[in-house]
Amino acid sequence: MNLADKISDPIFKKVAEIAQSEQVETFVIGGFVRDLLLDRIHKKDIDFVVLGDGIAFAKTVADKLNKKKYLSVFKNFGTAMIRLNDQDLELEFVGARKESYRRDSRKPIVENGSLQDDQNRRDFTINAMSISLNSTNYGELIDPFNGLDDLENKVIRTPLEPDQTYSDDPLRMMRAIRFATQLNFKISQESFEAISRNKDRIRIISAERITAELNQIMKCPKPSIGFDLLYRSGLLEIILPEIHALQGVEEVDGQTHKDNFYHTIEVVDNISRTTDNLWSRWAALLHDIGKPKSKRFDKNSGWTFHGHEFLGSKMIPRIFKRLKLPMNDKMRYVQKLVKLSSRPAGLAKENVTDSAVRRLVHDAGNDIEELMLLVEADITSKNKKLVKKYLNNFKLVREKLIEIEEKDQVRNFQPPVSGIEIIEAFDLKPCKEIGIIKHAIKEAILEGTIPNEREAAQQFMIEKGKELGLTYRSK
Ligand code: ATP
Numbered sequence: 299m300n301l302a303d304k305i306s307d308p309i310f311k312k313v314a315e316i317a318q319s320e321q322v323e324t325f326v327i328g329g330f331v332r333d334l335l336l337d338r339i340h341k342k343d344i345d346f347v348v349l350g351d352g353i354a355f356a357k358t359v360a361d362k363l364n365k366k367k368y369l370s371v372f373k374n375f376g377t378a379m380i381r382l383n384d385q386d387l388e389l390e391f392v393g394a395r396k397e398s399y400r401r402d403s404r405k406p407i408v409e410n411g412s413l414q415d416d417q418n419r420r421d422f423t424i425n426a427m428s429i430s431l432n433s434t435n436y437g438e439l440i441d442p443f444n445g446l447d448d449l450e451n452k453v454i455r456t457p458l459e460p461d462q463t464y465s466d467d468p469l470r471m472m473r474a475i476r477f478a479t480q481l482n483f484k485i486s487q488e489s490f491e492a493i494s495r496n497k498d499r500i501r502i503i504s505a506e507r508i509t510a511e512l513n514q515i516m517k518c519p520k521p522s523i524g525f526d527l528l529y530r531s532g533l534l535e536i537i538l539p540e541i542h543a544l545q546g547v548e549e550v551d552g553q554t555h556k557d558n559f560y561h562t563i564e565v566v567d568n569i570s571r572t573t574d575n576l577w578s579r580w581a582a583l584l585h586d587i588g589k590p591k592s593k594r595f596d597k598n599s600g601w602t603f604h605g606h607e608f609l610g611s612k613m614i615p616r617i618f619k620r621l622k623l624p625m626n627d628k629m630r631y632v633q634k635l636v637k638l639s640s641r642p643a644g645l646a647k648e649n650v651t652d653s654a655v656r657r658l659v660h661d662a663g664n665d666i667e668e669l670m671l672l673v674e675a676d677i678t679s680k681n682k683k684l685v686k687k688y689l690n691n692f693k694l695v696r697e698k699l700i701e702i703e704e705k706d707q708v709r710n711f712q713p714p715v716s717g718i719e720i721i722e723a724f725d726l727k728p729c730k731e732i733g734i735i736k737h738a739i740k741e742a743i744l745e746g747t748i749p750n751e752r753e754a755a756q757q758f759m760i761e762k763g764k765e766l767g768l769t770y771r772s773k
């Protein structure tokens with residue numbers, strides 16, 4: 299197959315010219331070729347493999363393109379990259395190589411090799427295809443493992459023996475599952491069995507790399523594909539035991555509860571249809587992790603998971619730390635969503651009080667919209683009628699939220715009376731009464747005892763101070 303007219307970007311002709319004058323055989327390889335054949339948009343990074351010194355060739359290309367400033371050399375990896383900012387393009391160069399591995403590291407021992415050697419070291423047949431940029435067969439597809447058929451059949455398969463491939467570099471297990479999720483491909487049975495057998499090798503991979511793959515799975519339209527594969531291969535139990543622990547159904551006295559693992563990944567899919575926010579998707583994945591520890595059975599009430607949201611939110615910092623996810627406002631956002639994840643359901647009743655709605659708006663603040671998306675995603679019943687009913691209930695909650703917001707403006711609550719004003723009003727030195735009064739004012743507003751207004755709050759402050767035995771000094 300010749301793809302000359304498919305690689306129309308002028309950069310290919312340029313690189314080919316330089317390759318010819320330098321007499322270095324050069325090929326395009328990897329993700330760019332795969333996505334070209336899939337008619338899929340490829341992030342703008344193009345990998346080139348050359349028979350010879352990859353870094354030296356990259357230097358020549360950078361020189362001839364007048365882009366020396368934009369050349370980065372990674373000597374340890376034997377690669378070099380030219381960034382073409384104007385085209386938002388990254389050209390990666392590597393010399394064809396042969397790799398062999400030691401058991402304790404995913405860093406290979408590298409020696410120079412042929413194109414075939416280089417294709418052998420690639421992770422999947424669909425990622426091992428290359429296109430020649432050489433004058434004798436410009437545009438020719440070189441596909442020694444029949445990656446084209448695997449693209450056609452939507453299969454992920456390793457070029458060489460899968461046990462060896464995954465054991466050599468166990469990150470490939472995560473990559474297989476990530477590509478299966480991104481491309482909606484199947485992992486070949488042989489390959490999947492090898493992943494299951496080699497799952498423990500994942501322990502030699504750094505948390506950062508595992509997490510990078512997890513985040514890519516999370517950003518897919520249907521992340522459940524990946525989480526199901528992680529679960530069935532046994533990888534999930536190693537990298538996210540808290541999610542693995544959600545699996546299973548227990549039965550007592552003929553009463554069962556749902557399988558919270560399959561429920562959870564359905565919730566992640568659901569929320570992925572309504573938001574691209576990665577952290578909302580993480581909140582969906584983690585929203586039920588407090589359930590295994592809070593599970594109880596009681597003859598009268600059946601299965602309950604009291605307080606699981608609170609317990610779950612408390613588990614999150616450890617998980618974020620272990621996975622090297624950011625321990626900042628992103629984590630606090632996930633914690634907040636998990637902690638509040640059952641609150642709106644409590645409001646989905648006929649006779650809900652204004653104060654309950656006000657408190658939710660106050661606690662969720664600007665994240666109220668994403669919280670509503672989470673609780674709506676959390677509805678996973680097979681019963682269509684029931685789903686409709688619950689969604690309708692949440693519609694009513696949304697209406698109440700808007701109504702209360704317009705009336706009371708408690709979303710980003712600012713106390714109408716400041717601490718300084720309290721100090722001056724009662725001529726106080728720093729003392730606990732200040733905090734008590736402040737808190738009482740906030741409670742009174744949220745409860746609806748007084749409106750969220752300055753005058754009412756001042757009056758309330760005076761009364762509260764008197765109650766505490768303080769003397770008000772009017773101005
Ligand atoms: P994308 O960039 O869309 O994630 P890609 O296939 O381009 O997909 P990269 O991580 O950019 O993936 O890697 C480029 C190429 O390098 C791959 O197509 C594959 O041929 C090879 N490769 C990357 N990582 C590995 C690995 N761990 N083992 C073997 N080959 C790999």
Ligand code: MG
Pocket residue numbers: 329330343
């Ligand atoms: Mg790439």
